[in-house]
Amino acid sequence: xxxxxxxxxxxxxxxxxxxxxxxxxxxxxxxxxxxxxxxxxxxxxxxxxxxxxxxxxxxxxxxxxxxxxxxxxxxxxxxxxxxxxxxxxxxxxxxxxxxxxxxxxxxxxxxxxxxxxxxxxxxxxxxxxxxxxxxxxxxxxxxxxxxxxxxxxxxxxxxxxxxxxxxxxxxxxxxxxxxxxxxxxxxxxxxxxxxxxxxxxxxxxxxxxxxxxxxxxxxxxxxxxxxxxxxxxxx
Amino acid sequence: xxxxxxxxxxxxxxxxxxxxxxxxxxxxxxxxxxxxxxxxxxxxxxxxxxxxxxxxxxxxxxxxxxxxxxxxxxxxxxxxxxxxxxxxxxxxxxxxxxxxxxxxxxxxxxxxxxxxxxxxxxxxxxxxxxxxxxxxxxxxxxxxxxxxxxxxxxxxxxxxxxxxxxxxxxxxxxxxxxxxxxxxxxxxxxxxxxxxxxxxxxxxxxxxxxxxxxxxxxxxxx
Numbered sequence: 211x212x213x214x215x216x217x218x219x220x221x222x223x224x225x226x227x228x229x230x231x232x233x234x235x236x237x238x239x240x241x242x243x244x245x246x247x248x249x250x251x252x253x254x255x256x257x258x259x260x261x262x263x264x265x266x267x268x269x270x271x272x273x274x275x276x277x278x279x280x281x282x283x284x285x286x287x288x289x290x291x292x293x294x295x296x297x298x299x300x301x302x303x304x305x306x307x308x309x310x311x312x313x314x315x316x317x318x319x320x321x322x323x324x325x326x327x328x329x330x331x332x333x334x335x336x337x338x339x340x341x342x343x344x345x346x347x348x349x350x351x352x353x354x355x356x357x358x359x360x361x362x363x364x365x366x367x368x369x370x371x372x373x374x375x376x377x378x379x380x381x382x383x384x385x386x387x388x389x390x391x392x393x394x395x396x397x398x399x400x401x402x403x404x405x406x407x408x409x410x411x412x413x414x415x416x417x418x419x420x421x422x423x424x425x426x427x428x429x430x431x432x433x434x435x436x437x438x439x440x441x442x443x444x445x
Numbered sequence: 446x447x448x449x450x451x452x453x454x455x456x457x458x459x460x461x462x463x464x465x466x467x468x469x470x471x472x473x474x475x476x477x478x479x480x481x482x483x484x485x486x487x488x489x490x491x492x493x494x495x496x497x498x499x500x501x502x503x504x505x506x507x508x509x510x511x512x513x514x515x516x517x518x519x520x521x522x523x524x525x526x527x528x529x530x531x532x533x534x535x536x537x538x539x540x541x542x543x544x545x546x547x548x549x550x551x552x553x554x555x556x557x558x559x560x561x562x563x564x565x566x567x568x569x570x571x572x573x574x575x576x577x578x579x580x581x582x583x584x585x586x587x588x589x590x591x592x593x594x595x596x597x598x599x600x601x602x603x604x605x606x607x608x609x610x611x612x613x614x615x616x617x618x619x620x621x622x623x624x625x626x627x628x629x630x631x632x633x634x635x636x637x638x639x640x641x642x643x644x645x646x647x648x649x650x651x652x653x654x655x656x657x658x659x660x661x662x663x664x665x666x667x
Contacts, residue, residue: 347630373655373656375646377624377643377646378646378655380623381620381621381643381644381646384622384623384624385616385617385618385619385620385651388615388616388618388620388622388623389615389619392586395582395583395586407610408611408613408616409616411609411610411613412610412616412620412651415651415655416655417655419654420605420653421654424605424608424609427610
């Protein structure tokens with residue numbers, strides 16, 4: 211079992227604990243990384259202590275320091291493993307055959323689903339990592355660059371390239387991100403998918419224009435309706 | 446910012462004086478608020494101690510604890526104070542123009558200039574605030590929300606404004622602050638005013654589309 215699979219199972223919204231399987235880690239290192247992500251989600255990176263990590267992981271402090279230099283080192287490792295997995299999943303929707311807007315929509319849907327199903331990762335990657343030291347920030351920024359390149363790469367129909375600032379995609383991505391972070395901070399990570407139509411709009415409008423971006427956004431909305439609610443109401 | 450620079454703020458004379466105690470306390474409080482911004486900018490929120498604050502502000506520990514419960518309370522008060530001044534200045538610039546794109550351009554220009562003039566404040570407001578725990582993060586989001594009405598007017602200005610997604614203004618603001626933080630993280634606070642075209646485009650494009658946004662940016666640049 212890999213780390214992301216483990217992180218996935220933790221901290222389902224209250225009332226749904228019965229859905230979580232018992233957490234089984236195969237190695238001390240993985241248990242520590244999972245405990246790190248959980249502690250961060252619960253109390254934030256700054257407030258997390260080594261004891262908060264060791265106790266749930268069932269390891270001694272000595273073991274912790276054999277495996278990691280310090281808390282930052284451990285956080286970095288947890289972020290690195292889960293981010294690589296997450297980005298792999300999002301990038302896998304990319305296909306040169308898909309129209310660009312479809313690719314953007316599918317990648318956004320994949321990303322939102324991933325964050326919704328792994329609330330601890332969502333918090334670690336988008337709330338804690340940008341604010342937890344330079345190394346963690348660099349990882350966060352590299353993840354953002356992957357999404358950015360996905361946004362830019364598929365754009366095979368540059369509309370009046372010179373009129374549109376090169377920062378337009380980066381701004382759109384930050385706009386989408388702030389909406390997602392707001393939802394995470396409000397404790398609504400499990401409902402992230404509802405943001406899909408808005409995110410499709412903001413990421414496509416600089417390149418496709420308003421009319422087409424709105425059409426894409428409505429299509430995304432229909433897609434959500436067709437698939438039905440992702441989580442039980444009131445869950 | 447509106448107030449005088451940090452160095453030339455009036456201080457009560459040292460030693461015996463007849464100033465009313467509330468005047469002295471206000472001055473000490475303001476010095477601590479300014480100190481909080483400088484110290485956080487210099488060493489970050491996490492490592493900042495109450496001792497750093499009292500030393501920088503030239504007040505005693507006893508005075509500090511008379512005025513603030515802990516370093517977080519002092520930092521949050523400093524943040525609120527700074528954001529208040531910033532929002533006032535941006536709003537005043539925004540309201541000095543008529544048509545929405547012109548208003549947005551004026552407000553954004555004031556925002557960029559203010560942040561460039563006070564790089565410490567800029568980094569604190571947009572970058573470091575995330576380091577200071579959940580209360581600070583909520584403060585940050587509340588501060589950003591205060592700019593929402595300026596963006597939301599784009600909806601009335603745009604021909605199809607009512608059909609736009611409900612979160613349009615939140616995403617537009619997120620785009621603008623994202624571009625600003627990228628610049629601040631890269632240590633280029635002084636170059637913020639050069640971002641005006643980019644942040645203006647990011648503000649306008651969700652409301653009026655790329656062609657009209659590019660035209661307006663071009664017009665307002667002149």
